[in-house]
Amino acid sequence: MNRSPCDILICNAQVITMDAARTIHSPGAVAVEGSRILEAGSDAELRQRYDAVETLDAQGAIVHPGFIDAHNHIVHTTSRGVFDNIFDIDALPVKFADLKAGVTSEDEAAATAMAAVEMLRCGFTMFIEPGSLFDTRAAAQEVERVGMRALFAAPYLWDRRETFDAMPALESDSLMARVPIDRHRALSQLDAELHRNQDPEALVRGYVAIYGVGTASPELIQGAHTCARENGVPLQLHASYAPGEGEIYRAINGVSQYVHLHELGVLDENTVVVHANLLDDDEEAAVEQSGCQLVWCPITFFSLGIVRNASFKMAQRHRRGVRVALGVDGAFDCTPAELMLAAHLASRAGDDPLPPDALLEMQTINGAAAAGLQSELGSLEPGKRADVVLRSPRAAGTYPAYNPLHLLALTMGSGSVDTVLVNGEIVLRHGRSTRVDELEISRAVTASVTARAERLGIKRQP
Numbered sequence: 001m002n003r004s005p006c007d008i009l010i011c012n013a014q015v016i017t018m019d020a021a022r023t024i025h026s027p028g029a030v031a032v033e034g035s036r037i038l039e040a041g042s043d044a045e046l047r048q049r050y051d052a053v054e055t056l057d058a059q060g061a062i063v064h065p066g067f068i069d070a071h072n073h074i075v076h077t078t079s080r081g082v083f084d085n086i087f088d089i090d091a092l093p094v095k096f097a098d099l100k101a102g103v104t105s106e107d108e109a110a111a112t113a114m115a116a117v118e119m120l121r122c123g124f125t126m127f128i129e130p131g132s133l134f135d136t137r138a139a140a141q142e143v144e145r146v147g148m149r150a151l152f153a154a155p156y157l158w159d160r161r162e163t164f165d166a167m168p169a170l171e172s173d174s175l176m177a178r179v180p181i182d183r184h185r186a187l188s189q190l191d192a193e194l195h196r197n198q199d200p201e202a203l204v205r206g207y208v209a210i211y212g213v214g215t216a217s218p219e220l221i222q223g224a225h226t227c228a229r230e231n232g233v234p235l236q237l238h239a240s241y242a243p244g245e246g247e248i249y250r251a252i253n254g255v256s257q258y259v260h261l262h263e264l265g266v267l268d269e270n271t272v273v274v275h276a277n278l279l280d281d282d283e284e285a286a287v288e289q290s291g292c293q294l295v296w297c298p299i300t301f302f303s304l305g306i307v308r309n310a311s312f313k314m315a316q317r318h319r320r321g322v323r324v325a326l327g328v329d330g331a332f333d334c335t336p337a338e339l340m341l342a343a344h345l346a347s348r349a350g351d352d353p354l355p356p357d358a359l360l361e362m363q364t365i366n367g368a369a370a371a372g373l374q375s376e377l378g379s380l381e382p383g384k385r386a387d388v389v390l391r392s393p394r395a396a397g398t399y400p401a402y403n404p405l406h407l408l409a410l411t412m413g414s415g416s417v418d419t420v421l422v423n424g425e426i427v428l429r430h431g432r433s434t435r436v437d438e439l440e441i442s443r444a445v446t447a448s449v450t451a452r453a454e455r456l457g458i459k460r461q462p
C-alpha cells in the first residue's frame with residue numbers, strides 16, 4: 001500500500017476530537033499537513049497510511065483541540081496581586097479604571113506576551129480580546145511572536161455613561177480621557193481591526209465589539225451590528241454583568257436589556273453576548289428566540305456574588321441549545337486552566353451540574369463559534385486548522401486514564417500540557433515555548449507591572 005506523506009503524525013494518543021459525533025479514538029492518531037489536519041483516526045490505521053516527517057508519540061496521553069478563551073481582557077492578567085476586590089472602591093489603592101488607563105504600549109506588549117505564553121501552557125491556542133487594548137499593533141506582534149491566535153477589536157466603544165453608576169470601579173477620568181464616551185469616535189472605530197482579515201493565514205484577526213452593559217445608544221448598537229454583518233464577523237458586547245445594571249438600563253430604555261437588543265434587531269446567531277448573569281424571564285425568551293450566542297465568565301460569576309443573587313440558568317440554556325462559550329474575563333486570581341472547573345463548581349452550587357462533555361464543548365467548538373471560526377477551529381477534523389494540544393502522561397491530575405473527558409475538563413490543570421501546535425507549527429514542546437525566552441518575558445512583565453504601580457502611586461500590600 002502506498003503511504004501518503006504528512007508533516008506531523010501524533011500517535012499513541014487518546015484523541016478527543018470534539019467532532020459532531022464526539023468521537024474519541026483510543027488508541028488514536030492525528031495527521032497534520034501544513035497548517036491543517038489531514039485526518040484523525042485509529043492509531044494502527046494512520047500509522048499504516050502516513051509517512052510523516054516528524055512523529056510525536058503521545059505515550060497514551062490525551063490529545064485535544066486547542067482550547068479557546070472566548071473572553072479575555074488580556075492586559076488585566078497583570079492586575080494579579082494588586083486588588084483583592086475591584087468593586088471595593090474604598091479599599092482600593094487605585095480605581096480599576098485608572099489601572100486600565102495607566103498602561104503604556106510597552107506594558108500592553110509585556111502583559112500580552114506573558115498571558116499568551118501562560119495560555120499555551122494551559123492548553124489554549126486562541127483568545128478573544130474584548131476591545132480593551134489601546135495599542136493593538138504592539139499586542140498583535142507579541143501574540144504572533146508567541147505563536148498563538150487572537151481576535152481583536154477597537155478599544156472601549158461607548159456613547160452613554162448612566163450604567164456606570166452600578167459599576168463605579170469601571171469608570172474614571174483617566175480612562176474616559178483616553179477613550180472618550182463619544183458616538184462619533186465609537187462609530188468611526190467599529191471596523192478598526194478588520195483589515196487583519198484580508199490575510200487568511202493571519203493568527204490575529206479582527207471582529208466588531210462594543211463595550212455594552214448599557215453604554216451604547218440604539219444608534220451605536222445598530223451601527224455595530226450592521227458593520228459586523230457587512231464584514232462577516234461576529235458582534236460582541238457585554239450585557240447583564242453587575243447587580244443594579246439591569247434596573248438602570250430599564251429606567252433609561254423602558255425595557256430590559258436583552259429584550260431591547262432583540263427589538264433593535266441585533267440579536268442573531270452571529271451576535272455574542274457576554275455574561276448574561278441576571279436575566280429576567282423576558283430576557284431568557286429573547287436569548288432563546290433570537291439564537292444569539294452567550295459567553296459565560298464563571299470566575300467573574302463567583303467574584304461578583306452572582307451565585308448568591310440569581311438562580312442558575314447556564315446549564316438549562318445549554319440544554320435548550322443556546323451556544324454557550326467560556327471566558328476568563330480577567331485572570332486576576334486564576335489562570336484560564338481553572339475555567340471549566342469554576343463553571344462546574346458554579347453549576348454544582350446552582351443545583352444543576354454541568355457535565356465534563358458540556359464544559360469541553362463550551363471551551364472548544366462553542367469558543368470557535370463565538371469567534372465566527374467554527375469551520376476552521378474547535379475540533380480535530382480533516383480540513384480544520386491544526387491547533388492541537390498533547391498532554392503529558394506523567395503530570396499530576398492525569399490518572400486514572402478511565403474517563404478522559406472528566407480528567408481533561410476538571411483535574412488536568414496548567415501543568416499537564418506537553419506539546420502545542422498552532423496552525424500546524426509546534427509552538428510548545430515539553431512544556432516550553434519553542435519561540436520565545438519565557439524568563440525574558442517574565443522579567444519584562446514584572447518590571448512593567450512594578451513601574452506602572454510606582455507611576456500610579458500603588459503601594460505593595462504586605
Ligand SMILES: [Zn+2]
Pocket residue numbers: 071073130238274329
Ligand atoms: Zn469583559
